[in-house]
Amino acid sequence: MSVMSSGIPPKDRAQEGILWHIKSEGLKGGDRLMPERELAEKLGVSRTALRAAIMQLISTHVLESRQGSGTYVLPPKPINIFQETYNFSEAVRRAGREPGSVLVYARLIEADGDLADRTGLVVGAPLFEMRRVRFADDEPVAIETAYVNYAICPGIEAHDFAVESLYDVLAGEYDVHVGHGEERISIARATADEASLLRVEEGSPVFFERALECQADGVPVEYLKAVILPSRYRFASNGCENGSRLKEVKSAWLTW
Structure with missing residues (x-):
């Protein structure tokens, strides 16, 4: 997926791309995201924008970071x-x-x-x-x-x-x-x-x-x-x- 720019801030494009990736790959709670470099390439965004988007999704409890292990999808909230x-x-x-x-x-x-x-x-x-x-x-x-x-x-x-x-x-x-x-x-x-x-x-x-x-x-x-x-x-x-x-x-x- 290459995320179109069309004036959308890079962090927002990266965030939408991550959510698209989770859904399209059928990722569930407890599944790990692919490494940042690979995900940034797949989404067509910079690693800086990707990291900012991941931090935003962590703050809203969509993702969690596990030190030394990676970034994981949290279960959907009721x-x-x-x-x-x-x-x-x-x-x-x-x-x-x-x-x-x-x-x-x-x-x-x-x-x-x-x-x-x-x-x-x-x-x-x-x-x-x-x-x-x-x-x-x-x-x-x-x-x-x-x-x-x-x-x-x-x-x-x-x-x-x-x-x-x-x-x-x-x-x-x-x-x-x-x-x-x-x-x-x-x-x-x-x-x-x-x-x-x-x-x-x-x-x-x-x-x-x-x-x-x-x-x-x-x-x-x-x-x-x-x-x-x-x-x-x-x-x-x-x-x-x-x-x-x-x-x-x-x-x-x-x-x-």
Whole structure:
């Protein structure tokens, strides 16, 4: 491949070339890139531009450098596309990885004033509260605290959410399906407890997500708070109306 110049900065041309090379060669997480000299020749870019592009892709967690060994492709990050109704396990599987969870706690509580406001339920309404650390393969990705409307799923606390999917249980046992939702995402820093669960340093940047998921008729299903590692999970928009998905081929650009 010879990357056309057409006024594109050399580093950007090299970066696009590397991503093209990964895709065209079918490289997966853990595969090593060819030596810099050979890759620069193949892409038609300078080694200076190639090194700058590799550093950029390392900073965005597409590649990693292993001293004395070379540059390796990292596994693709799961992605939440705002307009599409996803659960975590589905997003991880779509990235070709295996979802997992560690249950921190699960209990029945009553909605206080804040939770009542956020869920649209009344103060004192029963909620099933559950906190889990979510994994992609063996990497912790997020800490999720879910508050589920207990009125639509009585007895749900009997399930073992260390191994079961919340949304699978809601659909299979209670015929409860999420029809639409609202999400808010901001940037925060991991507390000491969060950092310990996510295996990162205290103060590491994280996404902080709040979401309210409802049935098609507007009945609230789940209010979610999540602390998510940007290095291991992504968010994107597909440009469609809510609930609409792009065809698989059209969303291939989201691979990395």
